[in-house]
Amino acid sequence: MAQQHLDPTNSTNSTVVPADAVAGYLRAQATEFLRALRTHRETGGGAAAGAEESAYAALALRRSARRISGTLHTFRPLLDTDWSESLRPELAWLSGSLGREHAYAARLNRLVTALNRLSGATPFPTQPPIPTRPTTTSATTGRSTTAASTAGARPADAASTAGSRSVDATSTAGGRSPAAVPTPDRGNLTVGAAKAGALLDRQLTLARTRAHSAALQALGSSRFHAVADSLAVLASEVPLTPTAPTADLRPLAAAAHDRLRDAVTGLPLHMAGHPYNAEALIHGLSPDTAPHPQDAPWHQVRLLLRLHRYALEVLYPEAVPVDVRLLAAGEALNRHRDASEAASAAASAARTPRITPATAYALGVLHADQRHEVEASRFAFQQSWQKEAVSTS
Template sequence: MAQQHLDPTDPTAEVVTGDALAAYLRARATEFLRALRLHRETGGTTAAGAEESVDAARLLRRSARRISGSLHTFRPLLDPDWSEEMRPELAWLSGTLGLEHAYEARLERLLLALHRLSGATALPAQAVDVVAADRRAAGAALVGGGAARAKPGVGEAPSGSSGPAQATPAAERGNLTVGAAKAGALLERQLTLARTRAHSTALQALGSSRFHAVADRVAVLASEVPLTALAHTTDLHPLAAAAEERLTAAVTALPLVTAGLPYNAEALVHGLSPDPSPHPQDGPWHQVRLLLRLHRYAREVLHGGNAQVDVRLLAAGRALNRHRDASEAAAAAAQAARTPRIAPATAYALGVLHADQRHEVEAARFAFQQAWQKETVEAV
């Protein structure tokens, strides 16, 4: 079965030297500084300002990831000391700024799943509205220096409230419906607390000397890229091809035959284990997601602003993002189920929720397998 080559390994491709890498890094550094300025200038007193602040933080993470990824892929063409010092700092910044959004999205995903599983006839508007309001408040606080905080009592829904799920006459949903409201409230308490802590950590990070040092280095990068002496005449295609080969090797090691089935009972057996450690099958898939991102960034460097959208890579990336979200949501449900002295109905609802998210993990793996194998089938 012949494997079609992507652009980085095309022997007829035009030579692209380190000058293109320098231009790409300068452009990403400029985006970083522009996002930082927008983040500082955006007023947090209006909802529109809060939304702009969230967008600015997202752009900061986006540019930081691309700079860090390019430093990793093309590190032989860059000053080694500078590159090795810069990469972990950018990874720290991107990870710190992304935690709050990750907890928020995880809570919304779990509440909507509880609604779907419990058979409610209406969306859990109250819970989702609380999440949206927290998003706006968090954005305002991040701009205004932390004046706004999460609403007190979020997630502490009284046992008599409607919660994320309503009662249903179906007998088979009885136990789930009884525990769904309290399970939702427990998840809200735990994940809102985690999100609030992540918000405070992000505030501290943005005001720290460590962040200012990163911003200063990015400002220098916007005008001066520390390339090696040979970078100006070195072709970037071999380094980009190496990034693609690492991705291909990692995908080859995945159990794609098993992922080709819409239901992977073996994975669910491991997923329902009481072992609190990370799921043993998830790690390689997360690694493929990171390698796919590096491959995409390498393509951006080679093509500059003229890179065509690769539908196959886009679909594969979306499937892997869905895989990560479902995996982390399942872990959050399992962690909540280990809370001491919770009611049996609550534990039951959380167990069903955990199994549902592990099914989502398997569905995402199946979607990735379908997207990734499409090119191979077309190349036969």
């Protein structure tokens, strides 16, 4: 039996959804915003438990701000134009200010986890020390020189293959095969990964600290108080247009759904269906630090999917029916966004002056790993969307 997807254009309910539904949704979200604001003010600056609760309250503030802003965008023909157009940019500013700290923390956790996975969950085992012969310290100087000269004539000598191995280390190996000596290149890669993790920790922790300070400043600014006052009024009164009482919300929600489908149609899903996207390497070494040009359309689809989900919340005030396709698509696009931003952070860290080649190499491997996650997320989205197309055909 084919799954029924939540398409407002094909709703089985022919009943008109009045504008009171969007008004009730906006009032509920404004009330949630004010409740979260009170919790944030009561717990801010307290102990560790209070700080954690304050962080959850900040996320709740952002959640309500996003939903109010998205609803104002989707159903703007039914709302007072001057009021909604002046409030939407302020909500976007607030949502961005409150979300950066959490984003930096999640990005650092993602990159450190990836580094641990790429370098191994446990450190590389240390090799036992090679015993030396105390009687050959001074009496065998000539033999050591002869051994070194003989080793120089061998094409597969350890000094030529390892590059950084000294002649003394070769002579003190007691004639042991170079394969028995720990490979310093692997150790250098491990050290490079550790230094890359430390560099990312410094940079992203600093960015998170600055974002936290900026969020506190934003919450204490007159700009935020103006937004809070507007939402306090919204919790009791929604400025609708004179024609709103006779309007039906379903066509506006269907328009949001159509914008989502059109944006998905513009995605290169044929490329996402392949295991590797070679075109993602185009301009990969460009000095431009702007986000990857292929990512922007996918980020736009993620935004439109979120607006479509908010519209469904308005149409189904009690509980939105579960749509597995929407859940899978949203999760894939969230992973796509996270991996894309993590790859940009790794590339930015690799541009740090005076880092060692091993550190830069580890950051390059990390960047490639996150771009691979981007491709995997696109493939997952493509698979879920193709299943949706098959089931509704």
